[in-house]
Amino acid sequence: MRVEDLSGEDAAVYRAVAEAEVGAGAPHLQDIARVAGLDPDRARVAVHRLLHSEPKILHEVPDSGPTDLGPTYELAPRT
Numbered sequence: 001m002r003v004e005d006l007s008g009e010d011a012a013v014y015r016a017v018a019e020a021e022v023g024a025g026a027p028h029l030q031d032i033a034r035v036a037g038l039d040p041d042r043a044r045v046a047v048h049r050l051l052h053s054e055p056k057i058l059h060e061v062p063d064s065g066p067t068d069l070g071p072t073y074e075l076a077p078r079t
Helices: 008-022 031-036 040-051
Strands: 059-061 073-075
Touching: 008 031, 008 040, 008 059, 008 073, 031 040, 040 059
Parallel strands: none
Antiparallel strands: 059 073
16 A cells, blocks of 8 residues: 555544654554544554555554554654
């Protein structure tokens, strides 16, 4: 899967992560859902597809902060 081929919810999630990285940094799932205009379950499904795409489009960063908001997500380096 290539970034250029994304559509629908996958494209909305990709854009939400990309916008967050430019602004506040790697977003949590609830932030991705809000920016993408999706409910959290649909955003989770799209994130999962992008995490397991070939080549990888997103990668998960474990939450190391004081909150328990779960992991954050970043765009995988493009090759």
